[in-house]
Amino acid sequence: MTNATNQPGAGDIEPQDGLVSELRRDGDLIMTGAAGYVDDLPLGHVAHAAILRSPHPHARIVAIDVEKVKAARNVLAVLTGDDLVGMVNPLPHLFDPKIFGLPTAEFYALATEKVRWVGEPVAAVAAETLADAERALDLIDVVYEEIPFVTDAVEAMARGAPKVFDHWEDNVLAMFPFEEGDVDAAIAASTHVIKDVISIQRFQAAPMECRGYVGDWTRGGKITIHASTQQPHQVRTKLSVTLGVTEANIRVVQPRVGGSFGLKFHGYQEESLVCLLSRLAGRPVKWLETRAESLLIGAREFRHEFRVGFEPNGRINGVHNRSIGNIGCLSTWGGWSMVYPNGMSFPGPYAIKNYKMESYGVVTNKAPWSGARGYGKESATLVIERIVDLVAKKIGMDAIDVRRVNFIASDQFPYWTRAKHLDSGDYQGALDQVVELSGYHEWRRVQRDRPADGPLLGVGVAFDLTPEGADASSLIRGHDTTTVRVSPNGAVSVLTGVTSSGTGNETSIAALVAREFGVHPSTVSVFQGDTDISPYGFGSFSGRSLVAGGGAGVLAAREIKDKLRTAASVLLEVEPGDVVFSDGQVRSAANPSRAMDFALLCEQIYSTSYVNPGLLEPQLEATCTYRPGNVTMVPDEHGRISPYPCFPYSAHVAVVEIDRETGYPRVIDYSCVHDSGTVISPKLVDSQLNGAIVMGIGGALYESQPFDDKGHPEALTFKQYLLPRATDLPTIRLGTQVTPSPFTLFGAKGAGESGVGGALASVAIAVNDALEPVGVTVHQLPLTPSRILDALLSSDVAR
Amino acid sequence: MTHQTPAPVSTVSVTVNGTRRTFVCEDRTLLVYAIRDNLDLKGTRVGCMNGDCGACTIKLDGQAVKSCLLLAASADGAEIVTLEGIAPPGQLSPLQKAMWEEDAFQCGFCVAGALFAAQELLDTHDDPDEEDIRKALIGNLCRCTGYEYMVEAVKSVARARRQGGTCDSSVD
Numbered sequence: 001m002t003n004a005t006n007q008p009g010a011g012d013i014e015p016q017d018g019l020v021s022e023l024r025r026d027g028d029l030i031m032t033g034a035a036g037y038v039d040d041l042p043l044g045h046v047a048h049a050a051i052l053r054s055p056h057p058h059a060r061i062v063a064i065d066v067e068k069v070k071a072a073r074n075v076l077a078v079l080t081g082d083d084l085v086g087m088v089n090p091l092p093h094l095f096d097p098k099i100f101g102l103p104t105a106e107f108y109a110l111a112t113e114k115v116r117w118v119g120e121p122v123a124a125v126a127a128e129t130l131a132d133a134e135r136a137l138d139l140i141d142v143v144y145e146e147i148p149f150v151t152d153a154v155e156a157m158a159r160g161a162p163k164v165f166d167h168w169e170d171n172v173l174a175m176f177p178f179e180e181g182d183v184d185a186a187i188a189a190s191t192h193v194i195k196d197v198i199s200i201q202r203f204q205a206a207p208m209e210c211r212g213y214v215g216d217w218t219r220g221g222k223i224t225i226h227a228s229t230q231q232p233h234q235v236r237t238k239l240s241v242t243l244g245v246t247e248a249n250i251r252v253v254q255p256r257v258g259g260s261f262g263l264k265f266h267g268y269q270e271e272s273l274v275c276l277l278s279r280l281a282g283r284p285v286k287w288l289e290t291r292a293e294s295l296l297i298g299a300r301e302f303r304h305e306f307r308v309g310f311e312p313n314g315r316i317n318g319v320h321n322r323s324i325g326n327i328g329c330l331s332t333w334g335g336w337s338m339v340y341p342n343g344m345s346f347p348g349p350y351a352i353k354n355y356k357m358e359s360y361g362v363v364t365n366k367a368p369w370s371g372a373r374g375y376g377k378e379s380a381t382l383v384i385e386r387i388v389d390l391v392a393k394k395i396g397m398d399a400i401d402v403r404r405v406n407f408i409a410s411d412q413f414p415y416w417t418r419a420k421h422l423d424s425g426d427y428q429g430a431l432d433q434v435v436e437l438s439g440y441h442e443w444r445r446v447q448r449d450r451p452a453d454g455p456l457l458g459v460g461v462a463f464d465l466t467p468e469g470a471d472a473s474s475l476i477r478g479h480d481t482t483t484v485r486v487s488p489n490g491a492v493s494v495l496t497g498v499t500s501s502g503t504g505n506e507t508s509i510a511a512l513v514a515r516e517f518g519v520h521p522s523t524v525s526v527f528q529g530d531t532d533i534s535p536y537g538f539g540s541f542s543g544r545s546l547v548a549g550g551g552a553g554v555l556a557a558r559e560i561k562d563k564l565r566t567a568a569s570v571l572l573e574v575e576p577g578d579v580v581f582s583d584g585q586v587r588s589a590a591n592p593s594r595a596m597d598f599a600l601l602c603e604q605i606y607s608t609s610y611v612n613p614g615l616l617e618p619q620l621e622a623t624c625t626y627r628p629g630n631v632t633m634v635p636d637e638h639g640r641i642s643p644y645p646c647f648p649y650s651a652h653v654a655v656v657e658i659d660r661e662t663g664y665p666r667v668i669d670y671s672c673v674h675d676s677g678t679v680i681s682p683k684l685v686d687s688q689l690n691g692a693i694v695m696g697i698g699g700a701l702y703e704s705q706p707f708d709d710k711g712h713p714e715a716l717t718f719k720q721y722l723l724p725r726a727t728d729l730p731t732i733r734l735g736t737q738v739t740p741s742p743f744t745l746f747g748a749k750g751a752g753e754s755g756v757g758g759a760l761a762s763v764a765i766a767v768n769d770a771l772e773p774v775g776v777t778v779h780q781l782p783l784t785p786s787r788i789l790d791a792l793l794s795s796d797v798a799r
Numbered sequence: 800m801t802h803q804t805p806a807p808v809s810t811v812s813v814t815v816n817g818t819r820r821t822f823v824c825e826d827r828t829l830l831v832y833a834i835r836d837n838l839d840l841k842g843t844r845v846g847c848m849n850g851d852c853g854a855c856t857i858k859l860d861g862q863a864v865k866s867c868l869l870l871a872a873s874a875d876g877a878e879i880v881t882l883e884g885i886a887p888p889g890q891l892s893p894l895q896k897a898m899w900e901e902d903a904f905q906c907g908f909c910v911a912g913a914l915f916a917a918q919e920l921l922d923t924h925d926d927p928d929e930e931d932i933r934k935a936l937i938g939n940l941c942r943c944t945g946y947e948y949m950v951e952a953v954k955s956v957a958r959a960r961r962q963g964g965t966c967d968s969s970v971d
C-alpha cells in the first residue's frame with residue numbers, strides 16, 4: 001500500500017476541459033425505476049419498526065409500561081432505554097465534544113431518565129407491518145414529569161436558564177475563537193463604524209429520500225445493515241462499539257442514496273435500533289424515517305452580532321463578530337460541530353488584518369443538528385457579505401468596489417489566516433466575470449430608471465469562499481483509499497472508500513482511472529458503499545469524494561500501470577519509457593506499429609509471467625491512500641493550522657423583485673461564477689452548483705423550522721417547510737473559472753457545497769437593497785413576505 | 800393477546816404497464832404502497848406521503864397523479880403507467896433520454912414526478928416555453944438539481960420535435 005501525502009499537483013489534466021463526455025452511470029436504471037434505494041431492496045421477510053418519540057421538550061421519564069404492546073397482535077419486539085442499559089454500550093459520538101476539551105454527555109439509542117427534545121426516541125417496536133408497529137406505539141404508556149425547558153439560544157445563555165444537561169455548568173457547549181491582529185484598536189481608529197445583526201434560521205438538508213435502515217442480525221451472530229447513509233464504514237465501526245460485536249461480523253451496505261447533503265452522516269439512534277430489534281424479532285427489521293421525523297433534524301441556526309470599522313475608501317480595518325449557534329440538544333449526531341467552520345471561515349476572501357470571530361454553540365431543548373450542506377460556512381458567508389454590503393452602503397460606494405479594495409489578491413496565494421491556508425484563486429477575476437455574466441451594471445441602470453411606484457427591485461452580490469475536504473480529529477478525515485484491480489481480460493474494477501449520495505462521482509472516478517490506462521470508461525466498474533467490498537474509507541462529505549477517492553484511484557492505477565509498462569516493453573521489445581496507453585491499446589510511441597491490445601497484455605501477464613522474464617509482477621492490483629496536501633493540524637510558529645486543504649469559491653449576483661402590497665419577494669435573475677479547481681465532469685459539477693444555489697435561495701426566502709411556545713417544531717410536512725419549486729426560480733446562469741489547486745493530485749478543489757452561502761447572502765443582500773429606498777432593513781432569515789411587509793409598514797417613506 | 804378485528808380487504812384489478820394484475824389489499828392501503836408492495840414496482844417512491852413532492856407520481860387513466868393521495872381500492876379497473884412502463888423494456892422515451900443526456904437528475908429519487916408531469920405538458924402543448932415548463936413541474940420537488948437541467952431536458956425534447964417532427968410523444 002502506498003501512502004502518498006502532500007503530493008503536489010500533477011497538473012496533466014487540462015483543467016478547463018473536463019474528462020467526462022459520456023453519460024453518467026446508471027441513468028437508464030434511474031429513468032426506468034430500477035435504481036434500488038434502501039426501501040426498494042428485496043431483503044427477505046422484513047419486519048417494520050416504528051419509534052415512540054418524546055412529546056415534551058424536557059421531561060423526566062418516571063415510568064414506561066410496555067406490557068400491552070408485548071401482548072398486541074403482530075408485535076415482534078419492543079425496546080426501551082432501560083432495556084438498552086446493560087445490554088449494549090452507549091452510542092459513540094460522531095464528534096465527541098470532549099476531544100476538544102468541551103463538556104459532553106452519554107447517550108443510549110433510547111432515552112434514559114430524561115428526554116431533552118420533542119422527537120427524542122423513547123421506545124422502539126418491530127411488528128409485522130408498519131401499521132401494526134405504529135398502532136403498537138399507542139399502547140406504550142409513558143409517565144413524564146415535565147420540567148422547564150428553553151428553546152432560544154440567547155435565553156439559554158442567561159443566568160438561571162433551565163439546564164439541558166444537569167452536570168454541565170451552563171448551556172454553552174463551545175466557544176471557538178478565531179482572531180488575528182487587534183480588532184478593538186482597529187475599529188476604534190476607524191473613520192466609520194457599523195454595528196448590526198443578522199440571523200439565520202433553523203433549516204436543513206431535506207433530501208427527497210429520508211433516512212432508512214434495514215438491520216438483519218442472524219442467529220450466527222452476523223449483522224448486515226443496509227443503510228441510506230453517507231458513511232457505511234463509520235456506521236460499522238460505531239455499531240461495533242455499541243453492540244459489542246466485532247467489526248468483522250458486521251457488514252454495512254449503502255445502496256443507492258436518494259440525496260443526503262449532510263443529513264445522512266452516521267451517529268443516529270436508529271442505526272443500532274434496527275439491529276437490536278432484528279435480533280429480538282429473529283428477522284430483518286426495516287425502519288424508514290417519515291418526513292415529519294426527518295424535519296426534526298436541525299442545522300444552521302445562528303445569530304451574528306457584528307461590528308466593523310472602515311475607511312471612506314472602502315478599506316476594512318477590523319471586524320468583530322459574535323455568532324451564537326442554537327445547536328439544539330447535544331447528541332451523538334455530529335452537526336453541532338458546524339459551529340467550528342462557521343468561525344473558521346472568517347473573514348472569507350478578504351485580507352482583513354484585524355478580526356475576531358467568536359463562534360458559540362449553545363444547547364437548547366430543540367432536536368439536535370446533523371450535517372447540512374455548507375456546514376456552517378454558508379452562515380459565515382452570509383454575515384461577511386452582509387458586512388461588506390453595509391460598508392458599501394454607508395460610504396456610497398458600489399459593493400463590487402469595496403470587495404476589490406479588500407480581496408486577497410491573486411498573487412498573494414497561498415495565503416494564511418488563523419485557521420486556513422488558502423490554496424489558490426483569482427477572486428477579483430471571478431467577481432469581474434459574474435458582473436459581466438449577470439449584466440450587473442445594466443441591472444443597476446434598470447433599478448435607477450424604474451418607476452417610483454413599481455415593484456421594489458434589489459441587486460445583491462456575494463462571494464462564497466467554501467473550505468472543503470475537512471480533516472478532523474474523528475472519523476471525518478481528508479484522505480481516502482481506493483483499490484484498482486485489472487482482470488486477465490482487461491476489465492478494470494475500482495473499489496473505493498468514498499461514496500456517492502447521488503452526485504454521480506462514480507462516473508468521474510471511472511473516467512480518471514480509465515484515462516490512466518487509456519481504456520474506455522465503460523470497461524471500468526466502480527464499487528462503493530459496501531464494507532465487505534470497499535477499502536476502509538470515510539464516505540462522502542465536504543466536497544472531497546472525487547479529490548480523495550479519485551486521487552487514490554489514480555495513484556493505484558499508476559502503480560499497476562508501471563507493471564504493465566514493464567511487461568509491455570518486454571513483449572513489444574521497446575524501452576519502458578516509450579510505452580504509451582491509449583484507445584485500448586499499449587504501443588510504442590516511437591513506432592506505433594509495435595502495439596498490442598490492453599486486454600491481451602493483461603492476459604499475458606496473468607498467464608505467462610513465469611515464462612516471460614520481465615513479467616515477474618503477475619498481480620495487477622493495487623491499493624493506495626491519497627491525502628490531499630495543505631492540511632496542517634500542528635500549529636505553526638504563529639499558532640496557525642489548516643484543517644481544510646481546498647478552498648473552492650463562487651461569486652453570485654441575485655436580482656430580487658418585491659411586491660409592495662404583499663411583501664412577496666421573487667428572485668428574477670441569478671448568475672454565478674465558480675472556481676472548483678480542475679473539473680472532471682463539468683455538467684455534474686454545474687448541476688450540483690445549481691442545487692446548492694437553490695438550497696441557498698430556499699434558506700434566504702422560504703425554508704424554516706419554527707418552534708411554538710410549547711417547544712414543539714411546527715413544520716412537519718412540506719406544506720409548512722417550504723422548499724423552492726421550479727416556479728420560484730429564474731434560469732440560473734453559470735460561469736466557470738479554473739485555478740487548479742497546487743496541493744491536490746489533479747488540481748481539483750471539490751464541489752457541491754459552494755453556492756449555498758453565496759445564494760443565502762446575495763438574495764438577503766438583494767432584498768435589503770430593494771428595501772433601501774423605503775428606508776428599512778430585514779435581518780432575520782427567511783425573508784418571508786410577512787417579515788418584509790412588517791418592515792414596509794414600519795417605513796415612513798413607504799407611507 | 801389484544802383482539803382487534805382484522806382490517807377489511809378488497810380485491811383490486813388494474814392494468815399496469817399494459818398487463819392486467821389483480822391483488823388483494825386492505826381497504827385502507829394507499830395506492831403508492833399497493834404499487835410498491837403488491838405489484839412490486841419500486842420506481843414509484845415515497846418522499847412525503849402528503850402530496851407535496853411528486854416522487855410517487857404515476858399515470859392513472861391518462862392523467863399524472865400522486866399515488867400517495869389515493870386509496871388502492873379506488874384504482875380498481877384503472878389503467879396505470881408507472882416509471883417502469885413509460886417506455887417498452889430496454890427502451891427510453893425521448894424525455895427519459897433527454898433527462899439523461901442533460902443530467903437532469905442526480906440522486907434520481909424524484910424523477911417519476913418530473914417525467915410524468917413534463918410528458919403531460921409535452922402531450923398537450925405544441926411548443927411550451929420556459930414558463931410553461933416550470934409551471935408543469937410545480938407539483939414536484941427535487942432537492943438535487945435546482946430543476947435547471949430538468950427544464951433544459953424538456954426544452955430539448957420540444958426543440959427536437961419542432962425541428963425533426965419525429966419524437967412527437969412518449970412511446971407509451
Ligand code: FES
Pocket residue numbers: 844845846847848849850851852853854855856865866867868
Ligand atoms: S410521496 Fe406522494 S407526493 Fe410525496
Ligand code: FES
Pocket residue numbers: 208258259502903904905906907908909910940941942943944
Ligand atoms: S435528483 Fe435527487 S431529488 Fe431530484
